[in-house]
Amino acid sequence: MPVLSASGLARTFTSKRGPVEAVRGIDLAVERGEILGFLGPNGAGKTTTLRMLTTLLAPTGGSATVAGCDLARDPVGVRRATGYVAQSGGVDPNISVREELFTQARLYRLGAAEARTRTEELAADLGLTELLDRRTATLSGGQRRRLDVAMGLTHRPQVLFLDEPTTGLDPGSRADLWELIRRIRAERGTTVFLTTHYLDEADALADRLVIVDKGVVVAEGTPDALKRDHAGSPDASLQDAFLAITGRSPKLSAPSEQGDSPTAPQGPSPVAL
Numbered sequence: 001m002p003v004l005s006a007s008g009l010a011r012t013f014t015s016k017r018g019p020v021e022a023v024r025g026i027d028l029a030v031e032r033g034e035i036l037g038f039l040g041p042n043g044a045g046k047t048t049t050l051r052m053l054t055t056l057l058a059p060t061g062g063s064a065t066v067a068g069c070d071l072a073r074d075p076v077g078v079r080r081a082t083g084y085v086a087q088s089g090g091v092d093p094n095i096s097v098r099e100e101l102f103t104q105a106r107l108y109r110l111g112a113a114e115a116r117t118r119t120e121e122l123a124a125d126l127g128l129t130e131l132l133d134r135r136t137a138t139l140s141g142g143q144r145r146r147l148d149v150a151m152g153l154t155h156r157p158q159v160l161f162l163d164e165p166t167t168g169l170d171p172g173s174r175a176d177l178w179e180l181i182r183r184i185r186a187e188r189g190t191t192v193f194l195t196t197h198y199l200d201e202a203d204a205l206a207d208r209l210v211i212v213d214k215g216v217v218v219a220e221g222t223p224d225a226l227k228r229d230h231a232g233s234p235d236a237s238l239q240d241a242f243l244a245i246t247g248r249s250p251k252l253s254a255p256s257e258q259g260d261s262p263t264a265p266q267g268p269s270p271v272a273l
Contacts (some may be wrong), residue, residue: 052064066078086163087180126180128143
């Protein structure tokens, strides 16, 4: 049984000009322990789909289950089974790493003693032990993202949703986070649902890719299969396949999307997804 499945998942918003179909019917099946890359152009419905699957937004059509819990009938069960790391993060800059992790554990109803133990475990697993008593405001971008991931893993979720986890990170921090994602899957068997603006990241990390456009799935398969079937060769770039699938011209992401800080990744620019 897939750990995550969706059938006809849809979301329509109401605007002054009438209904807007942000997601028009997404079908998904994600296997346990899989790293799934969820890609698409701007406005394709990626974020709306992610928010529905994490119970932050109610669908207006279709159905989905996560870890055996129905999205509509058992949203609490879905939340217990999932961890969510948002693009912007959510740490309090005025408290220490230790306090942030302890508070997160308590919010998941761990007892005080268990929360302290879990804080130490997460810090050791994610290389945060020496940072436990530092204020989160003093952390580097890479350290902060490791803390964000640690918070998403507090309750040992079966599915971890990562929304553009490396945006704005320098190359070294990106590489560290890639290795962390691989290790989370290898050591814990955690399913990872990844959205990213960086096609090299999707190519390197994902077992399988799902590409959405205009609110529906337009292609899926392994990175090599998509490159072979849509760009003519498994040695082609994923960008070539993506452009062929979506019909988009190669243009850079806006600075607000790829991070225009001095720590923004160097090298090939990402396609606007």
